[in-house]
Amino acid sequence: MSGPFLGVALTAGGWHPQAWREDGARAQDFFTAGYWVDLVAEAERGVLDFVTFEDEFTLQSPYAGAPARRVDHVTGRLDAVLTAARVAPTARGIGLLPTATVAHTEPFQLSKAIATLDFVSGGRAGVRLRAGANATEARHFGRREFPDSPVGTADWRRAVAAAFTEVSDYAEVIRRLWDSWEDDAEIRDVATGRFVDRDKLHYIDFHSEHFSVRGPSITPRPPQGQPLVTVLAHQQDGFELIARSADLGLVTPRNPAQLGQIRAAIRAASPERTLPDPPIVVADVVVFLDGSEAAARARKERLDLLEGAEFGSDATVFTGSPTDLADLIEDWHAAGADGIRLRPATIPDDLTRIVEEVVPVLQQRGVRPSRYDGSSLRERFELTAAINRYAPA
């Protein structure tokens, strides 16, 4: 298929901070399994390639630098990896990309968690790594300090660079651990009494400033070999991180021209890359959908009024009709986005419209599939089969 990859970023209620108050939003269910199972089933009805699950070790802030906490915002969230695992046995074809934080977790633990998600989902797992190097989260763990430097200062830039280096190291460790078992390590050789061929289990011996990990993993190599590693990037350090470490990079261009610049920045940094495939570049778009542009805008304004502020986002904000969105998706694809991740402003309304009104247009145009074909997530993204770095060639 030559059309754009398509995914949805799930978050309780939707991306507008007042979305949870809309009719049918099911705010009472945000912390139940049924809610997430239903959202993923809805995304699968649209034959989408993937869903992502947001996460962080703090209460939500609707936008950067938001003032004091408000009781009219969604507050609290479930662990994303566990949520993905809870929906995996009932999902049939969609990729599951939970978010995980680097600064305060152990790569050894996350590696086996994502490997297990890959087993449970039959080879459709990945993970979005986020740095999490901020003072609020650090206070929740008490093990490290991150300065609260103002955005844009030299201190801030240094901290970001260091955090991204750690993400890159972390990605390297989880990848080595996934490879630390060769696929045929389990031999069950009754004659010699050996369950594994230990020559096919490998120490990874990774050492860096923040962690040293010996390995091997306690979990065998997952079905995909290498589940997908994703990062969301907004500026140069992030683009370099995508180039170095990610199978898939999420980016936030404002328009097709910016998309071209971002692609160029990633390509320019790519020589450092050791992965066999170039990174898949996926652009984020927040969507308010309705029958017409005017109606979509009116919906957004109504929600903004409840909020008492105009909705802002790191990603571009689209208001319009399903056909308009289908056009945008195709235009951006033509301008260099391998795929689009839609952030529905409200759930269920915008998610339902994506599934019922945007996807069919794209299907009619022949750029989106009409059913799942049993492929793994790597296959869906047309990545080459993952070769084990430790296996003899």
Next chain:
Amino acid sequence: MSKPIKQIHLAAHFPGVNNTTVWSDPAAGSHIEFDSFRRFAQTAERGKFDFLFLAEGLRLREHHGKIHDLDVVGRPDTFTILAALAAVTERLGLAGTINSTFNEPYDVARQFATLDHLSAGRAAWNVVTSWDAFTGENFRRGGYLAKEDRYDRARSFLHTTWELFDSWADDDLVADAARGTFVRRAEVGEFAHQDRHFDIAGQFNVPRSPQGRPVIFQAGDSDEGRDFAASSADAIFTRHSTLEAGQKFYADVKGRLARFGRSRDDLRILPAATFVLGDSDEEAQELAREVRLAQVSPATAITFLEQVWNTDLSDHDPDGPLPEIDPVETEQLVSEGRAAARIEDRRATAQAWRERAQAEGLSTRELIIEVTGRQSFVGSAKTVAAQLNELVQADASDGFILVPHITPDGLTPFVDRVVPLLQERGVFRADYTGITLRDHLGLPPLGERGRTEAAS
């Protein structure tokens, strides 16, 4: 005065990465594919078991500096597999072993709170304290914790997670769309904890879960471990599964509860138990012998021997007598990564083994079978049901965590044949009567808040 008849609690331990699990049996399936876990869990739920139990070891075991290859190797991530199992079961409790040395409270608390939400109140946490530097090599901090501090950190860790669970009141989550009130107060989840191990503050980000917090298990056997259980656990996972040893352990631990202001009914004692069923007792005995031989191959016998002697005995004849040399007492262990196999006094163990082998005329392998491969329940379903009930009624335990030796269907004969007999006797539930794991275990609800104040 006759004692009231106790209800038995039953749990299913997914076969582990040790020689109890017989992988060489043609019926043995995958230890890693989700389908094995699904079948195992659904069998346990069909048997109305209280919960499924997963052990954990955070580094592959080694012997002579090489990965131990004679037993099953490899298992999934505990939290992830339990969350997935919540999708294919409805009532079964989901108990995971999670270490308090190489994790942090905020992360573990939100994983358990999440699991409890996603399973509608079925989560349990077996708090273990393995601290060794060998395991530490897989983690950021390495082997940083001294052995004598393991329970100090565990206690502090556990109580810190309770503070996090309690930081949201039951009614903090409002989600009233019309009034625009998602949470009752902006300060939800606020906490501050400071002690020798943790200096943390902020806001916890998971609303209070159906059970308030996971059911707490403890599985250490030392004096400190028992105190930890008596002060803070809802249940103990133990190895004392025989009548005499069980009664002694039961009395000891129950006796400790009062010191922590708790009642004898606040703690369930659940030993691990294996079983072999036959159509007759004789057939079961015969089968049990075969299982023991499969569990203790000649090579496995030598491995166990080397764990105690702590030296290379690869030339030793497993069918001959025990070695005559004395064990080697060094810090450097032949065998690493086994929580169960830390041997305090090698000479005494070797001496006891020699005496027993001599008295009973046992070869090395036969002796190892006797000291390691002992099965808890062997017999016809009728015999096993009677023995099991007897042990519970005699206060050797409150029930058992059954460890089948075949994955994933080893539990099936027990569920099909023994459970109905226990139900007929009226000592095991015919169906679930509650929703949460606390309900199944007969533990009182936590109430609005937990009991963070208890036990410091």
